[in-house]
Amino acid sequence: MSDLRISQLPTATSLAESDLTPITQLxxxxxxxxxxxxxxxxxxxxxxxxxxxxxxxxxxxVTNDAPAIQAAINALRGAGGGVVQFGPKVYRLASAVVxxxxxxxxxxxxxxxxxxxGDGTWLSxxxxxxxxxxxxxxxxxxxVVRDIAVTQAQNATFNASWAxxxxxxxxxITDCLGGVDFDNVFLCNITRGFYCxxxxxxxxxxxxxxxxxxxxEIDMALxxxxxxxxxxxxxxxxxxxVVRWQQANGDALVFKRADGPFIDQxxxxxxxxxxxxxxxxxxxxxxFYINSAYTDFCKFGVLIDTSGVDGLIANFxxxxxxxxxxxxxxxxxxxxxxxxxxxxxxxxNLRIDAVEDNAIxxxxxxxxxxxxxxxxxxxxxxxxxxxxxxxxxGGSGANRVHLGSPAVLEGSFxxxxxxxxxxxxxxxxxxxxxxxxxxxxxxxxxxxxTSSSTALAMVANGAEMLRLTQGxxxxxxxxxxxxxxxxxxxxSTVNRLAISGAATGGTPSLAALxxxxxxxxxxxxxxxxxxxxxxxxxxxxxVLNTANAVNAVQMVGSASSASARVGWQAAGSDANISAVAGxxxxxxxxxxxxxxxxxxxxxxxxxxxxxxxxxxxAAAQVAGGDFSAIxxxxxxALSGMYSAALGHGATDRGxxxxxxxxxxxxxxxxxxxMRIAQLxxxxxxxxxxxxxxxxxxxxxxxxxxxxxxxxxxxxxxxTARSTDAAGFNAxxxxxxxxxxxxxxxxxxxxxxFNLGSNGAASIQAVAAGSAISSTQTNSGTANANWSISLSAxxxxxxxxxxxxxxxxxxxxxxxxxxxxxxxx
Numbered sequence: 065m066s067d068l069r070i071s072q073l074p075t076a077t078s079l080a081e082s083d084l085t086p087i088t089q090l091x092x093x094x095x096x097x098x099x100x101x102x103x104x105x106x107x108x109x110x111x112x113x114x115x116x117x118x119x120x121x122x123x124x125x126v127t128n129d130a131p132a133i134q135a136a137i138n139a140l141r142g143a144g145g146g147v148v149q150f151g152p153k154v155y156r157l158a159s160a161v162v163x164x165x166x167x168x169x170x171x172x173x174x175x176x177x178x179x180x181x182g183d184g185t186w187l188s189x190x191x192x193x194x195x196x197x198x199x200x201x202x203x204x205x206x207x208v209v210r211d212i213a214v215t216q217a218q219n220a221t222f223n224a225s226w227a228x229x230x231x232x233x234x235x236x237i238t239d240c241l242g243g244v245d246f247d248n249v250f251l252c253n254i255t256r257g258f259y260c261x262x263x264x265x266x267x268x269x270x271x272x273x274x275x276x277x278x279x280x281e282i283d284m285a286l287x288x289x290x291x292x293x294x295x296x297x298x299x300x301x302x303x304x305x306v307v308r309w310q311q312a313n314g315d316a317l318v319f320k321r322a323d324g325p326f327i328d329q330x331x332x333x334x335x336x337x338x339x340x341x342x343x344x345x346x347x348x349x350x351x352f353y354i355n356s357a358y359t360d361f362c363k364f365g366v367l368i369d370t371s372g373v374d375g376l377i378a379n380f381x382x383x384x385x386x387x388x389x390x391x392x393x394x395x396x397x398x399x400x401x402x403x404x405x406x407x408x409x410x411x412x413n414l415r416i417d418a419v420e421d422n423a424i425x426x427x428x429x430x431x432x433x434x435x436x437x438x439x440x441x442x443x444x445x446x447x448x449x450x451x452x453x454x455x456x457x458g459g460s461g462a463n464r465v466h467l468g469s470p471a472v473l474e475g476s477f478x479x480x481x482x483x484x485x486x487x488x489x490x491x492x493x494x495x496x497x498x499x500x501x502x503x504x505x506x507x508x509x510x511x512x513x514t515s516s517s518t519a520l521a522m523v524a525n526g527a528e529m530l531r532l533t534q535g536x537x538x539x540x541x542x543x544x545x546x547x548x549x550x551x552x553x554x555x556s557t558v559n560r561l562a563i564s565g566a567a568t569g570g571t572p573s574l575a576a577l578x579x580x581x582x583x584x585x586x587x588x589x590x591x592x593x594x595x596x597x598x599x600x601x602x603x604x605x606x607v608l609n610t611a612n613a614v615n616a617v618q619m620v621g622s623a624s625s626a627s628a629r630v631g632w633q634a635a636g637s638d639a640n641i642s643a644v645a646g647x648x649x650x651x652x653x654x655x656x657x658x659x660x661x662x663x664x665x666x667x668x669x670x671x672x673x674x675x676x677x678x679x680x681x682a683a684a685q686v687a688g689g690d691f692s693a694i695x696x697x698x699x700x701a702l703s704g705m706y707s708a709a710l711g712h713g714a715t716d717r718g719x720x721x722x723x724x725x726x727x728x729x730x731x732x733x734x735x736x737x738m739r740i741a742q743l744x745x746x747x748x749x750x751x752x753x754x755x756x757x758x759x760x761x762x763x764x765x766x767x768x769x770x771x772x773x774x775x776x777x778x779x780x781x782x783t784a785r786s787t788d789a790a791g792f793n794a795x796x797x798x799x800x801x802x803x804x805x806x807x808x809x810x811x812x813x814x815x816x817f818n819l820g821s822n823g824a825a826s827i828q829a830v831a832a833g834s835a836i837s838s839t840q841t842n843s844g845t846a847n848a849n850w851s852i853s854l855s856a857x858x859x860x861x862x863x864x865x866x867x868x869x870x871x872x873x874x875x876x877x878x879x880x881x882x883x884x885x886x887x888x
Contacts, residue, residue, distance in 0.1 A: 455488020
C-alpha cells in the first residue's frame with residue numbers, strides 16, 4: 065500500500081483518528097513526516113478554541129450531539145482548558161454532558177428571544193432522567209457558559225391540569241468550591257434552571273427566560289454568589305393555566321445556605337415566590353443583599369420560611385395579583401412573609417401592591433424588620449379589617465417592625481398598622497435628646513420630644529410644655545401657674561384618679577386607684593349646677609340638683625354567679641322611699657330594651673305601650689299597638705290597640721284589646737295559644753249587629769280573625785242589658801269550633817253547644833249561624849226577641865259573633881270570646 069499512488073488508494077467514506085496523513089515541516093531542512101489525524105488535531109487545536117462540529121456535532125435538533133460536545137470538552141483537558149464554540153444551530157442533548165477536571169468556556173453566538181428555537185445557539189432537551197450539563201469538582205471552577213439559549217419539550221395542551229414535564233435541573237454546579245459564571249443565557253421553557261451546591265462565587269448575569277418550578281437555587285455557597293440582571297417572564301407561553309401553575313408552585317430564586325449573596329436588577333413575573341429563603345443541607349442564608357428587584361403576579365414577594373435569615377434590601381416592589389385575573393389578589397398573598405423565627409431584614413424603599421390581606425406578615429417569634437420608606441397599595445382586598453402589617457404573637461420573643469418614616473397606605477379599604485395584636489410592635493423611634501435639643505425635632509432644633517427612662521417631655525422653643533412620668537404625673541399647657549391642666553399629688557396621697565385610653569374597640573376610663581381597699585370616686589358640680597353626660601355632642605343623661613337631698617338612687621352591679629343581676633334601688637335617710645322605674649314623656653312607651661329594628665331590640669313600640677319582653681326571634685315581635693302591653697316571655701307580638709300578651713310566641717293578630725297567652729310555640733308565633741277577645745256593641749233596630757272590639761262596624765283590627773292553615777275551639781260569655789228603665793238582662797254561655805284553610809273564603813265555624821235556656825240543666829246543640837236564645841234573664845223568663853249567632857266571616861277570615869233584638873229595643877251587649885287556636 066505504501067508504494068501506491070494517491071489515485072490508486074481506495075475511497076474513504078469517513079476518517080478515523082488513527083488515519084495517517086503526510087505532514088511537511090518547513091524550515092532550513094524541510095522534512096515530510098506522517099501523522100495520525102488525532103495527532104494533527106491536537107497540534108492544530110493546541111492553545112486554541114475547539115468547535116463542536118469538529119467532534120461530530122450536527123446541530124439539526126434531531127441527532128444527539130451530547131457525545132460530540134463531551135468529546136470537545138475532553139479534548140481540552142490535556143490542553144489546560146479553552147473555549148468550546150457552538151454555531152448558530154439547535155444542538156439536541158439526549159445524554160449528560162459533564163465538565164470536570166478542566167475549566168472551559170461553552171460559548172454560543174447568541175440567540176433570538178422567543179417561544180422556541182430560532183436564530184442563534186440553542187441546546188434542546190426532550191428526554192427526562194438526566195442532567196443535561198454538569199460542572200463538578202474544583203478543576204471545573206472558572207468555567208463559563210455564555211450566549212446560549214436552552215429549551216425543553218413541554219406539554220402544549222393548556223388546560224386546568226397543565227403541569228411541566230418533570231425534567232432535572234438543566235445546569236448543575238456541584239462541589240466546585242469556586243466560581244462558575246453564566247452570562248447571557250436564555251431559559252426558554254425550562255422546568256428547573258440552575259442548581260448550585262458547594263460552589264461559592266458563582267456568578268449569574270443576564271439570565272432570562274421562563275422557568276416553571278425554579279429558576280436558580282443556591283445551597284452550600286460559602287463565598288458570595290452573585291446574580292445580576294435576572295428577567296423571568298412568560299417568553300414561551302402566557303396561557304393562564306401555565307402562569308397560574310407557576311403562581312401556585314414556582315419559586316423564581318431559592319436560597320438555602322448562601323453566605324452574603326449579591327442580587328441586583330431582578331424582575332420575575334408569575335411565581336409563588338420571587339425570593340425564597342429556606343433551610344439547606346448545612347444551614348440558611350445570612351447577609352444577603354438585594355439592590356433592586358420587582359416581583360409581579362407573585363403570591364409572595366419575599367418568603368422567609370426558615371429561622372435565622374438576615375439581609376438587606378435596597379429597593380423592592382412586590383405585586384400579588386392573580387395573573388390575567390382582572391385585579392384580584394392571589395389567595396394568601398403577602399409582599400413580605402417571614403413564617404419562621406429570629407429573622408433580621410432591613411429594607412430601604414418598599415412598595416407592596418395588591419395583596420389579599422396584609423402587605424407584611426411576621427409569624428414565628430423574635431423577627432425584626434426595619435423599613436425606611438413603606439408604601440402599600442390595595443391591601444385588605446377582602447375588606448376583613450386586615451392591617452397593612454400583621455405581627456403574630458411571638459410569645460417571649462416579640463416580633464417587631466420599625467419604620468423610618470410614616471407608611472403611605474392607599475386603597476379603598478386602607479386599614480391601620482397593626483400594633484396591638486399579640487405582643488408584636490410596629491413603631492418609629494428617635495433618640496432620647498435633651499430639653500435644649502430634643503431627640504425628635506419638629507420645625508426647629510429646640511422644639512420636639514425628649515425622653516428619659518422614666519419620663520417623656522414635649523418641648524417648645526427650648527421650654528418644657530408637657531411631661532409624662534412613669535408614676536403617672538402630668539403637667540400640661542404652659543409654665544406652672546398658667547397651665548390648663550394639673551394633676552397634683554399631696555404628700556399624704558394614697559388614692560388617686562387614673563385616666564386611661566383604650567385600643568381599638570375599647571373604652572377610655574376614669575378610675576379611682578390607691579392603697580385603700582375601697583376607694584370611691586367623687587364628681588362634684590359647683591352650686592346648683594346639674595351633672596350632664598353627653599355623647600356625640602348631645603345630652604344623654606342629667607342628674608338634676610335637688611336642694612337638701614337626703615334620698616338618692618343607687619346603681620347595683622353583680623359578681624359572676626348563676627344568679628347574676630344588676631339594677632338600681634332607692635336609698636337614703638327616710639325609712640320609706642317610693643321608686644319610679646321610669647317615666648316616659650308624652651306618648652312614649654315603657655320598655656325593657658332599646659328598639660333597633662333587629663331581633664336584638666325589636667321595632668318601634670306603639671304609643672304609651674309597655675314592653676318588658678327581652679328575647680325575640682323577629683324584629684316585629686314587640687308591643688307595636690298603641691297602649692298595648694307585653695308583660696314578659698319571649699317571641700310575643702302585638703299590633704292591636706289596648707292588647708296584651710304573655711308567654712312564648714303569643715300574638716293578638718292585630719285585635720284590639722285582646723289578651724294572648726302561650727306556653728310554647730311549635731314553629732311560629734301564634735301557632736299554639738289562647739286568645740281572649742273582648743267584644744261589644746250598642747244595638748238598636750231589629751237587624752243582627754256584629755260585636756266588635758271597639759263597638760264600631762267590623763274591620764280587620766276589631767274582630768277575631770284566623771290565619772291560613774289554622775283551627776280553633778272557642779268558648780263564649782255574652783251578657784246583654786237593655787238601656788231603658790226596665791233594665792232587662794240576659795246571658796249566653798257556650799262553645800263551638802272553627803278553622804281556616806287557605807284564604808278568607810275558606811273560613812268555617814262548626815256546630816256548637818249552648819247552656820240550656822231558662823237555667824235548665826241541659827246542653828243545647830246549636831247549628832252554625834242559627835239564632836241562640838238567651839240562657840238566663842233577670843226575670844227568670846227568656847226574652848224571645850233576643851238572640852246571638854255564631855258564623856264564619858268569609859270576607860275578613862274570622863269568627864262572626866252577632867246579637868239581634870227583633871223587638872227593636874236599645875240594648876248594650878258585651879262578650880268575652882276565649883279562642884284556643886293552633887296553626888301549621
